[in-house]
Amino acid sequence: MGRGSDKTISRYLRREVAAHSSAQRARLTAASGGSVPRTQEELARVRSITLDDVEDPGSIMLRPPWPTGDGRRAVKARKELERRYKPVHWIVQSGVPLGSSVADLERLGRIGARWLKGSGVRSDDVVLSFLPAGPNLAYWQLVLGAREFGVSAFHVPPVPRFADAAKLLPTVVVGRPADLARLLTLDEDSDPRTDWRSRVRIVIAAGQPLDDGLRSRLQAVLTTKGAVVLWAWAAPGVRAMWWECRGGIDLHTWPDAEVVQIVDPLSGTEAPPGTDGEIVWTALGWFGSALVRLRTGVFGALDPAPCPACGDPGPRLLVNTGEPSFLRVLDRNPGVAAWQAELRVVDGYEELLVFLSPNPGVVLPQLLAVLDADLGATQYVVLDHKALDVRLAQHDDSRVVDLRP
Ligand SMILES: [Zn+2]
Structure with missing residues (x-):
């Protein structure tokens, strides 16, 4: 909670x-x-x-009654209400426009500054960000946060050329995970005395999920003692990115926001x-x-x-951006060759259906009993490998099909 x-x-x-x-x-x-x-x-x-x-973005907006009149008091009250409530800046999350007032933007700046501080950024750092500019949270949390924190920041389009990045001498690099890999893992300069990457203390992968493989590839590039790769991200709709501190233990949330x-x-x-x-x-x-x-x-x-x-x-938050972790029991069980899970609602109740293809020689009732101890699925459907492949192909190879309304 x-x-x-x-x-x-x-x-x-x-x-x-x-x-x-x-x-x-x-x-x-x-x-x-x-x-x-x-x-x-x-x-x-x-x-x-x-x-x-959210069919009508207006339905989630706060719209207080507007003071009328031209008196000085009414004008002042209107101004204060506008600062607080009037959406002046929009981001779009999963197609839904989310409005921020001036007060919201100031708050996102303060949150962004706390995030950078918690990541170990110092005021004498130089930040190079190539998060794509646009109506997305990661970009604005960084721009507003860097300004509030008072750190030098270059905001350039993804992905800068290696030589251009070298000229900026960044000590903090921020970008989407795959973009970071595209720049940082280039085999351009292997001499740590000249390679700008040897000055980088902090890499922040932001705005998209970061998997362990990519994280270790990025970490391997950093030669400065104590250099870290951190992750910041939030589910679409959330107003400030969750973040990892320098200890890198799970995503920190914003309990006051x-x-x-x-x-x-x-x-x-x-x-x-x-x-x-x-x-x-x-x-x-x-x-x-x-x-x-x-x-x-x-x-x-x-x-x-x-x-x-x-x-x-x-x-x-220990986030699992892929599939529900309760389904990892299917991956871990050596008796299961392949599987697909389907979540749906029937008569108001959520159901979990598991389609699975067992490995040869597996005693089926035993396998299902073991799985069911962890999964408690509504139904298990055993298929041969070919039939399961067809199902997976029908759903773009998704192993979790969410049919809930
Ligand atoms: Zn922490």
Whole structure:
């Protein structure tokens, strides 16, 4: 369970979200007999939505009543409301425009500065970023954060030429994971006395999932003592990227700016602490667009303990950007040659169907009993390898087919 205090959550939901968005008020009050949730527990009862469900971006905007009149007081009040609520800057996440007010942008700058500081960036560093400029969170969190933090930063289009990067003498390099590999792993200069890469202390892979293989390839390039590769990322819809500190232990969240909850994908109820499930996200203190109970489609577990590396009070997210980790039991079992899982809703209940092809010589009832101890699937369908291949091909080789509405 995310850590924002019940009081902060209750106040934000009541005074901001319910007060200034009729569509959100209807959702919030439907869950608890007409009143706005006062605790995280009550919030967990609010029906979750996905970004696909947001047909009208206006429905998630906060729109307070506008003071009318030309008097000095009315003008001043309007100005203050505009600063706080009027969306002046948009990013687009999974096709949905999310608005930020001036106050939101200032906040993202402060959050970005805390992120850079926690990553170990110093004010005498030189940041070279080639995150693509555009209506995306990673780019703006870095631009606004670097400005607020007060560090020199070059924001160039992806991917700079090796020689051009060398001229800037960066000590911090930020980009999308694959772009970073494209620049940093070039076999251009192997003399550490002249190679600009030997000055790089921090590489931040941002905006997209970073897998372990790519992380170690990037790490292998860095020759400075203590140089680190860190990851920053958030599920679409989330207003500030989660981040790794220099200790690199899981993704740190922003407890004063969000409520992160983990939901059991099968039952839809809140998962016990530490267990894996779907990440459901709620804005806290944001003013432009205010998403409540956003089902992110991303799976992970929440560690409520403070970070052992930097002491950040947490919680931290152990994100699984690929498939739900409860399905890893299928990978690990030597009796399973190939598999595909399907999540769907039947009569309001979530079902998990597992299609699998066993290895030769496997005793099927035993295999299914072992798997079922971990999976608790609704149904297992045993197929030969060929039939399973056909199924996989029908779904672009996805091993998890999510048919939930
Ligand atoms: Zn930490």
